[in-house]
Amino acid sequence: MNALENQASGKIYDSLLNYETVKYFNNELHQGQVYKSMLHKYQDMALKVASSLSVLNFVQNAIFSMGLTLIMYLTLRDVKKGLAIMGDLMGVPGAEAVIH
Numbered sequence: 313m314n315a316l317e318n319q320a321s322g323k324i325y326d327s328l329l330n331y332e333t334v335k336y337f338n339n340e341l342h343q344g345q346v347y348k349s350m351l352h353k354y355q356d357m358a359l360k361v362a363s364s365l366s367v368l369n370f371v372q373n374a375i376f377s378m379g380l381t382l383i384m385y386l387t388l389r390d391v392k393k394g395l396a397i398m399g400d401l402m403g404v405p406g407a408e409a410v411i412h
Contacts, residue, residue, distance in 0.1 A: 320350035380408050 387404050390396035 317354055320347060320354055380405065383408065 383404050384401070387396060387401050391398060391401050
């Protein structure tokens, strides 16, 4: 993605730096199309990155929620057996938040 951004920036920089040459050879349309295609590639890559980060975030939250549910269940089971007090059950989400 960084490479595509650098290529697009390089193309626009070169076109602006060599403005007279581009204008002399009547090449503005071609340079615009090249830059537009670079931007489309960059946008496609940015969309892929955003969607993969979204999936990663969902999976991470799902794992965290399953872990919290399991710990709450185990603590509740200990409270029912008399091995833990109700305060232990209330402290589990706080301890889990510190870990997260």
